[in-house]
Amino acid sequence: MSSENGQGEGGAESAPPEQLALIREAVRKAKAPKAKPRTWRGAALAKELPVARVLVDKGVLHLDRYFDYAVPEELDEAAQPGVRVRVRFGAGGRNVRDGRREGGGLIDGFVVERIAESDYSGPLAALAQVVSPEPVLDPELLGLARAVADRYAGSLADVLQLAVPPRHARAEARESTPAPPPPPAPAPGTWQRYGRGADFLASLASGGAPRAVWTALPGPQWAEEIARAVQATLASGRGALVVVPAGRPAARVDAALTALLGEGQHAVLTADAGQERRYREWLAVRRGAVRAVVGTRAAMFAPVRNLGLVVVWDDGDAGHSDDNAPFPHVREVLELRASRDRCGFLLGGWSCTVEAAQLVESGWALPLVADRDQVRAAAPLVRTVGDGDLARDEAARAARLPTLAWQTVREGLRHGPVLVQVPRRGYVPRMACAQCRAPARCRHCAGPLQAQDAGELRCEWCGRGEPAWHCPECGGFRLRAQVVGARRTAEELGRAFPAVPVRTSGREQVLDTVSEAPALVVSTPGAEPVAEGGYAAALLLDGWAMLGRPDLRAGEDALRRWLAAAALVRPQGAGGTVVVVAEPTLRPVQALVRWDPVGHAVRELAERAELGFPPVSRMAAVSGAPQALAEFLAAARLPHDSQVLGPVPVPGTEAGRPRRAGGPPPGEHWERALVRVPPGSGAALAAALKTAQAARLARGGSEPIRIRIDPLDIG
């Protein structure tokens, strides 16, 4: 045996490192078979359960396990399960010679459990400090966080960062005033309009755990309907949690709850509240002083006592997807909570996502829908303007708005406010030749051309202006991108109707409500103000802009945004009219005309099942530098029924493109692979990816690999 390094000492010295480690381990085990909490200088320890199992608050995946610490006598009382602690952690001070251990930084953690004996064979370090005696991490929340971490191949510490708000000492010092007893069981109110609506409320009120996908009728009643479901749950002696996608709907539900339950019965947990207020409200919930919660996505983890109902409104809104690792989605987390806590589940919206349709199809939830007569009575009349109409429409070319749109606005303004939905910048699709539809590209770098507010063309990649575009394919010189920003549209409409005020609502300034007086209200999707008494008409000008996006959800998203705008318009019987500029043959457009979001989602679901697309199959996106990605995929022990698609270059890593959040570092070229598994193997896929990632990080893999379960933007 000729060994290259020729140490020649024989025995353990020349063994390969992994064997060495094994030998060392064996020696250590033999010396200290089971450690009683031996610590520095034999300082006095807690008499009962002297070991604290601690989750150290580091998001690193290979530290995603508990560490045992000795509990000094003076911390015995405070170091209860669930409290925040500080511990020494790190390789520092392996100086056991004089029986003292020091070094390693102080880091935060949570006591998960108190136990009699550690199974760690070595001297335990002691808890350095109990940050506060407030138990913030109870077993339910820990279990949920664990489940979410597994579901999304993330670390427990990362999830806890989302689930437990940062401590605020002043907020903690204040006592939470308990809510007065809740009002008695409610009447079903407008829930009568839905087939099984009254039954659903009755079940909640009597302590049941019904699960429903609710297709809300257009109009403003949805918030009150949610409040009634909450009220029914409170009447059963249980708590309720409502999660909405943004601050404005949160304010609506807040107002409805106050109107129905009075003050002090519920807490509002939104991100924009500021640390002290956030923690105060969260603590009131945790302490059981408040039993009902409405909030935005971070509230999905709210530690509501004796949870009886979880509600998610408008689950298709991107606001429900957390943008911190591991990117949990409100709908999925609340599904987990409903299953784990055996509580009621209500997923509602004017539209219907494919995932929601799947919950119904699998039998996990029941549909809560109104019959066609109710829908017809509540919905506005929807008319379309397609390509054919536009081509025949001379006026449209001159004025950039179809004749039908002008007529509808003119008529609507005689009876009240008119809503104009225009695309947001990010949703404007590539410009194309109006004649042959070839995409308009920059002549220098072939980047996509984009119209600026002032109307001139500019390359999205290199920024060069293009003053004299013509189509290289057919010689045409007209571009098909009449869609312009909100301001431009507002100016133009304002000139056409000089007697009418024009109001705009968009990202910079969002209007909450407008009066019933005639006005033009120009808004980007999601920022539409509510009109008192409803809009007389709405113009949806972003049709093909939204449908043109190269995204699996383009159709579903477009329909959702249209329905959200159209739901603010008066019923057809009261003259409410909607005009959508989009091809009437397209499935989402037809679904809008018939006001049939469920039918759309069901067909979409069937199609995705056939093509092996999510959510029927489960997918994960794995991205990183090409070599690192290849190594990762080779090393990962993926489930045998998984299929790797790609890798392909990550769109948007070309130089000069605006960087997207969570994307690669600037100037780096990344690739992305999609891993697909059939239904039922989702958990195995997440586990395999998590294991591979942990192994990689433990080996000190410096090149980052990003894993995202259920990626949102798969072309």
Next chain:
DNA sequence: AGCACGCCGACT
């Protein structure tokens, strides 16, 4: 991520 341990060459 830090940080110590340990196995290598260059030095007083």
Next chain:
DNA sequence: GTCGGCGTGCTC
């Protein structure tokens, strides 16, 4: 001999 390079592996 012993000081110090940085390559591996552990952190209760």
